[in-house]
Amino acid sequence: MSTQVHTRTPSAALDDAVRHLRGLQDEAGWWKGELATNVTMDAEDLLLREFLGIRQEPGTEEAARWIRSQQRADGTWASFEGGPPELSTTVEAWVALRLAGDPVDAPHMAQARDWVVAHGGLESTRVFTRIWLALFGLWSWDDLPDMPPELIFLPKWFPLNIYDWACWARQTVVPLTVVNAFRPVRPVPFGVDELRTGLPPVPDAAPWTWKGAFQRLDKGLHLYARRPHRGLRRKAMDRAAEWILARQEDDGGWGGIQPPWVYSLLALHLLGYPDDHPAMVKGFAGLEGFLIRESTEDGAVRRLEACQSPVWDTGLAVIAMLDAGVPPDDPALRRATDWLLGEQITVRGDWAVQRPRLAPGGWAFEFANDFYPDTDDTAEIVLGLRRVDFEDPERLRAAVDRAVAWTVGMQSRDGGWGAFDADNTGRMPTRLPFCDFGAVIDPPSADVTAHVVEMLAAVGQAAGTPARRGILWLLKNQERDGSWFGRWGANHVYGTGAVVPALIAAGVHPASAPIRRAMRWLLDHQNADGGWGEDLRSYRDPAWIGRGATTASQTAWALLALLAAGGADEAVERGVAWLVSAQREDGTWDEPLFTGTGFPGDFYINYHLYRLVFPITALGRYESARRSAEGRA
Known part of the structure; x- marks a missing residue:
């Protein structure tokens, strides 16, 4: 479908995108985009x-x-x-x-x-x-x-x-x-x-x-x-x-x-x-x-499909709609919340081998995966659910409390968080001749750790020991060029787009050296058209780090970091302008390029909902920042 050719405002683009997202929700409350491999x-x-x-x-x-x-x-x-x-x-x-x-x-x-x-x-x-x-x-x-x-x-x-x-x-x-x-x-x-x-x-x-x-x-x-x-x-x-x-x-x-x-x-x-x-x-x-x-x-x-991602997609959709200004008591958000609460895992899985005394409380990625909830889904879902005005606030509060406790208990000894297991860092399996394809261990990663830190800040635990240890892990693992590696999304744009908002939410000053270095990296890698893209070859070839054709999801990730840190108004305006101009008439974006990661260097994913939920989140936060600036003026 052709893109819009007439001048439109970010607000209008946001309204059209939210309208499209609403139309994709299942009657049961969930969202699910195709997961192409x-x-x-x-x-x-x-x-x-x-x-x-x-x-x-x-x-x-x-x-x-x-x-x-x-x-x-x-x-x-x-x-x-x-x-x-x-x-x-x-x-x-x-x-x-x-x-x-x-x-x-x-x-x-x-x-x-x-x-x-x-x-x-x-x-x-x-x-x-x-x-x-x-x-x-x-x-x-x-x-x-x-x-x-x-x-x-x-x-x-x-x-x-x-x-x-x-x-x-x-x-x-x-x-x-x-x-x-x-x-x-x-x-x-x-x-x-x-x-x-x-x-x-x-x-x-x-x-x-x-x-x-x-x-x-x-x-x-x-x-x-x-x-x-x-x-x-x-x-x-x-x-x-x-x-x-x-x-x-x-x-x-x-x-x-x-x-x-x-x-x-x-x-x-x-x-x-x-x-x-x-x-x-x-x-x-x-x-x-x-x-x-x-x-x-x-x-x-x-x-x-290699997998299906309804829990992850629904959590991201809830955040997107809330950031777009959808009222927290909107029926669509309440249906999604009710469905997500029913998906919370309250039985023990293989994660309990390393954490035998930890009570369950996480969410998995899929419709059915009770043995393997993950900290990444759980953190994002908490970030969304805590903002919803739900009919049964006690049920919601109890679910959030369980999730936060479980996620904190899954912190690894080094202060970071892996996705599915704690302290799954031994390198021995990677040395076997059998293991010549894909990641076979689940060590802490910057993107997952950032999402957890951001979640802890949102629930008022930024000053607690787990969050502080997570912040230190993120600061220690910043790349020399100022970016962060993205384990589950492509790649340094994803990692940096996750870490910067998390650090600022947890109290790291926007003028601090790590944030300034990350900002400079993002500005240096903005494409001439105003957007951002990073080719998946960056996992094997450093020459591709931060380089690639512009995509909607990666542009949104960069904007989330820049908006959180502030002080990059021109770059933000150019990125937003690209999103508005590239939007399709039906409110979504084309994104044939893959921006999701299964196994770095080996297996990649095109999440069909990424092209919609992340631009909505970015445009929503842009509009919120614009209104705040106008109010101050």
Whole structure:
């Protein structure tokens, strides 16, 4: 849809955006935008169904049509919009299209093949890609890192126990140890030799290095895998099955995210659970709810969300509407509050392994994820809910109190906050040959810590010890250039946009050196059009830090920091002008570029609601500041 071409005011733009946001609210009270990722989700969905014998042609063609539509002119697939070609993503897409019947010599397949071979071939793909290939006899299990199910028995004080891993990693690793123990092979009627380079493997690193030591440990695990202790192996498999089943959520999923979901289904299947077992039935039914189907000129397409974010989206929408000046007793806000209160988690999850005496009280990201609430969602929801005029103030107050206490109790020893676990900082899991893709630990990050500090300031606890320790953590972790790293959003614009408002809310003076340095960084990285953008390549290439095409969400993040600190009126006006001019006629913004982060450097997200809620928040705070300035005048 075309953008507005006539002159409009920020106030009018804000009204249109709020109107659009209202129209997206579900009758139950929640908001949820699509969470878009890349075609590995769709390729692995087809491979899962093929392995389990449930793949059907109509769904296969819909998924294949979607995968083909995402192929770029050079024959590759990327892990984010506008990003560079990605080898493993391209290989998985190619294999899925072969499964769907695309001829190996078709031009689009040959082009992808040529690029893969020229860039390292199958031999250079990540471990997870080669696991999928091994399931179909397209890669040898002997040439994959070994992860024995006996890992489940390691006590929490022992290195490499499952609680040393981040929650998303441990939920993936446990079922994969089962799959690895079975080493199943179910051949498909095609090969992948076309994608091999034939080059010899890279020699092992020196034994006195961490990499070399773990490579040799892996060789020892392979020897054990050939003749495991039968009784211990059987008990380990049983324990892993119990662990997996105990963590299945009401929606049928595991952790509300694709990797543990699909690997748990694979593990249970291999353990002998039939397709009509309640756990399997729930699991497959839940996955269907993650499928998005659309009609296109070329026919229907189907894509799979890696996750869904209704709690997070609803919390951000509540804050946006309140900042836009929507009355705190507005029916939409009250419906959202009632829904969010019903989503508060009051049972213990895996976080209690590190905090056994802490009472529950957080919120998760998804519709159903009781085992893994996170401090980031919880902080943002408290920031919104505490401002709502709810019909049952006692219920609201009690929920906020529980949430604040739980979040404070999740503070790590160094003073910062991770997302899902406390003190999940050990580096040992990152050294395993198995871990060549994505973050596998959950240490404190600047964006999460900032949101918690801002929340503590909002509830009157800025002077308390937890908040002060969090502030010190943020000050110690400011980058040399004045920015802050963004773990869950792209990237330094997100981190800086979170930290500056939090520090100022907690009492750090806007004229202090850390704030001034952050302001200078933001001003230096404002684009010529007045907005801000940061390419996701900044996670791997420092040359991209603070650089990229302007987006609505990233412009809003920068504005939130500048508005909080003050003293950058010209830059703010230019940023606001960009938001107003780029707004669509229906009140939202176009944002094809990804600005969310799953695993820095590896996996990225396009949150479809970010393009709306963050600009509303920024425009709302801009209008509030303008009115205050006019009142003082």
